[in-house]
Amino acid sequence: MYLGLDLGTSELKALLLAEDHRVVGVARAALTVDRPRPLWSEQAPAQWWQALEEVMRTLAASQPEAMAAVRAIGLSGQMHGATLLDAAGEVLRPAILWNDGRSGAQCEALARAVPRLGEIAGNLAMPGFTAPKLMWVRAHEPEVFARIARVLLPKDWLRFMLSGEAVSEMSDAAGTLWLDVGARDWSDELLAATGLTRAQMPRLVEGSAVSARLRPELAARWGLARGRVPIAGGAGDNAASAVGMGLVEPGQGFVSLGTSGVVFVSTDRFLPNPAQAMHAFCHALPGRWHQMSVMLSAASAVSWACKAFGFADEAALLAAAASVAPEARARCPLFLPYLSGERSPHNDPHAQGVLFGLTHAHGPAHIAYAVAEGVGFGLRDGFDTLRLPDDMPLSELALVGGGARSAWWGQLLADIFGVTLTRYAGGETGGALGAARLAWLADGGSVAQVCTQPPVTQRLAPTADRSAHAPRLARFRILYAVLCTQFEQPTERP
Numbered sequence: 001m002y003l004g005l006d007l008g009t010s011e012l013k014a015l016l017l018a019e020d021h022r023v024v025g026v027a028r029a030a031l032t033v034d035r036p037r038p039l040w041s042e043q044a045p046a047q048w049w050q051a052l053e054e055v056m057r058t059l060a061a062s063q064p065e066a067m068a069a070v071r072a073i074g075l076s077g078q079m080h081g082a083t084l085l086d087a088a089g090e091v092l093r094p095a096i097l098w099n100d101g102r103s104g105a106q107c108e109a110l111a112r113a114v115p116r117l118g119e120i121a122g123n124l125a126m127p128g129f130t131a132p133k134l135m136w137v138r139a140h141e142p143e144v145f146a147r148i149a150r151v152l153l154p155k156d157w158l159r160f161m162l163s164g165e166a167v168s169e170m171s172d173a174a175g176t177l178w179l180d181v182g183a184r185d186w187s188d189e190l191l192a193a194t195g196l197t198r199a200q201m202p203r204l205v206e207g208s209a210v211s212a213r214l215r216p217e218l219a220a221r222w223g224l225a226r227g228r229v230p231i232a233g234g235a236g237d238n239a240a241s242a243v244g245m246g247l248v249e250p251g252q253g254f255v256s257l258g259t260s261g262v263v264f265v266s267t268d269r270f271l272p273n274p275a276q277a278m279h280a281f282c283h284a285l286p287g288r289w290h291q292m293s294v295m296l297s298a299a300s301a302v303s304w305a306c307k308a309f310g311f312a313d314e315a316a317l318l319a320a321a322a323s324v325a326p327e328a329r330a331r332c333p334l335f336l337p338y339l340s341g342e343r344s345p346h347n348d349p350h351a352q353g354v355l356f357g358l359t360h361a362h363g364p365a366h367i368a369y370a371v372a373e374g375v376g377f378g379l380r381d382g383f384d385t386l387r388l389p390d391d392m393p394l395s396e397l398a399l400v401g402g403g404a405r406s407a408w409w410g411q412l413l414a415d416i417f418g419v420t421l422t423r424y425a426g427g428e429t430g431g432a433l434g435a436a437r438l439a440w441l442a443d444g445g446s447v448a449q450v451c452t453q454p455p456v457t458q459r460l461a462p463t464a465d466r467s468a469h470a471p472r473l474a475r476f477r478i479l480y481a482v483l484c485t486q487f488e489q490p491t492e493r494p
Contacts, residue, residue: 001069002443003059004436005052007077007155008237009033009043009097009259012051014059015432016066017440021452023433024066027058034094039101039127039349041340042094045083045157052158060223068225073162073214074232074439076240076431077155079175082133085160087149093141095154096133099260099296101341101349103127106135110177113193120190122174122181122272122280127341127349128296131177131194138195151200159231163212166202169233170282171240171290173204181289182270184282205233207243207284208441232442235284237431238264238292241400243284244434245424246453251392253290255383255413255421256430257403261298261375263383265394266290271387277347278385284438285447293344293382298375299403301337301353305371309364315406321368322408332366333357334476335374336483344382346480350487356479372409376416377476383417396420399460400430407458414460416469424454 001024004015011031016024029051034042060067080098085091096102107125110132111117117125125132130151138145152160153176156168173179173186178194178201180187186201205211213228235243238256242264247254253265267289272280279292297304302314311317324332338351355370388394399410399421407423414421440450 001066001071002436002439003070003073004432004434004439005073005075005158006237006240006432006435007048007075007158008431009078009099012048012055013432014055015436016059016063016070017433017436019440025059025063026432027055027062029054033097039341041097041100043097044094045091045154048154048158049161056222064223067223070224070229071226072230072232072439072443074435074437074442075155075159075234076237076435077153077158077172079153079172079236080128080130081154082130082137083152083154083157084137084144084148085150085152086147089160092144092147098128099340100133101127103132103136104349106132106139110135110193114190117177117190118272118274120180120187121177122270122274123177124274124277124347125177126277126343126347128343129175129177131190134194134196145195148200150202151196152202155234156202159212162214162218163231164215165212167205167211167233168202169205169207169211169235169284171207171284172236174281175236179282181272181280181282206286207233207235207239207438208286209233210442230442232438234435234438236281238262239281239284239290240434240438241430242266242290242434243437243451244430244432245398245400246451247398248283248285248288248447248451251388251394253394254398254400255379256401257299257399257409258401259298259300261295261379261382263293263379263386263397264290265386265388267388267392271389273385273387276385277344278387279344284434291386291388293385295337295375295378295382296341296343297337297339297353298379299401301339301371301375302403304339305368309367311364311368317368318372318406318409320365321372324365324369329369329373330472331361332373333362333370334472334479335370336476336480337371337374337378342378345385346484348484351480351484352487354479354483372412373472374476376413377473379413380416380473381477394419396422398422398424400424407460410460411463414462416473418462420462421460422456423458423460425457
């Protein structure tokens with residue numbers, strides 16, 4: 001039995017995986033995000049630990065035999081978050097999250113300081129990444145910066161609490177802008193540019209390797225009978241989702257409809273394309289990398305629209321969107337889904353959401369369609385940034401994340417992309433499942449044995465010519481280009 005822990009932005013999920021690939025139990029605990037100022041997004045790490053205690057208590061009560069049989073633990077989680085610890089291991093301030101946009105000026109400074117940044121880190125400097133966050137702390141909270149003894153990513157802080165060990169792994173570390181992604185090692189040049197050293201970084205392992213062991217007192221508290229249970233290196237959330245879906249070979253990938261939206265493709269080499277804000281990261285397995293485009297508001301845009309326009313829930317909004325007749329879609333408003341700024345391909349922390357073209361003829365269903373379509377267009381923009389060589393053909397992509405539960409939305413995306421999207425059993429638990437599989441690999445399992453693809457539940461082939469969406473996609477792109485200079489740019493304050 002293997003335990004996967006996935007620290008997301010809106011919830012922490014725990015999953016028990018049997019050696020016949022059955023998911024034996026799942027527990028969830030909700031999380032909240034604090035936005036105390038414009039562009040800010042933070043969470044208190046103490047909330048993560050409370051959520052972990054909650055899911056572990058739930059599984060200990062509902063699955064005592066499975067918990068007692070756990071052989072290893074794997075971790076996955078939201079990437080880029082800056083969790084700052086002092087010399088005693090105490091948290092210095094709330095963690096600054098992946099969708100925080102305050103460090104735009106620091107990104108510009110980092111790019112000037114290290115002209116080779118994209119070559120080394122495989123990515124542009126963006127506010128979402130960890131390094132600019134630390135530069136912001138140095139500029140605006142110097143008393144905090146002076147006390148930093150360790151910088152940990154969110155899931156790695158959970159590892160620290162579980163084991164007492166400060167360790168990260170390649171896929172999550174690649175999202176800091178401190179990693180030499182091709183060499184899979186910390187870059188002294190990039191660390192120095194932000195006033196940090198290797199001594200403040202966690203030790204690095206591969207995602208499928210043992211990183212640490214569970215504290216005995218925690219094992220006893222939660223009914224894990226094996227004492228010092230090994231903890232795998234794990235993965236950032238998207239690499240973990242790929243492992244959970246068995247997408248580890250070159251050319252395999254997925255579209256994720258979570259809080260953020262992601263297009264992810266595995267590769268067997270480091271293939272950066274920073275000019276278009278495409279991410280090139282290490283994968284969770286040795287000798288593997290991946291390309292990834294990210295939009296900051298995907299399913300979260302649907303959640304926002306539910307509250308703003310009075311839909312009972314996300315399913316009700318998507319049902320309303322599906323009710324819009326195909327011939328009426330061309331007259332729906334257009335929606336720019338940039339509620340938290342945007343990464344690929346714009347790298348624009350000041351980008352904002354827009355509903356354009358409203359008339360008296362439009363009702364809630366038309367707005368619902370516009371929101372679902374706008375997320376699809378944003379994902380398509382990211383998809384177009386991928387640069388795969390000819391020997392890595394891409395024929396289809398998996399569809400994962402909470403939004404993958406809607407077959408209608410998945411079909412809309414397949415039509416917008418012009419690519420077949422495959423829904424797998426358990427696709428909504430990809431990150432936690434991947435974490436559990438990495439635990440299995442750390443316990444001696446082979447990639448062929450562990451990283452199988454779950455059963456296919458549905459293949460969504462494009463039902464329309466790509467040109468059917470071309471006019472609205474073209475207007476969507478023009479709308480951003482016209483409005484981008486008009487988005488409010490708040491004066492940065494300490």
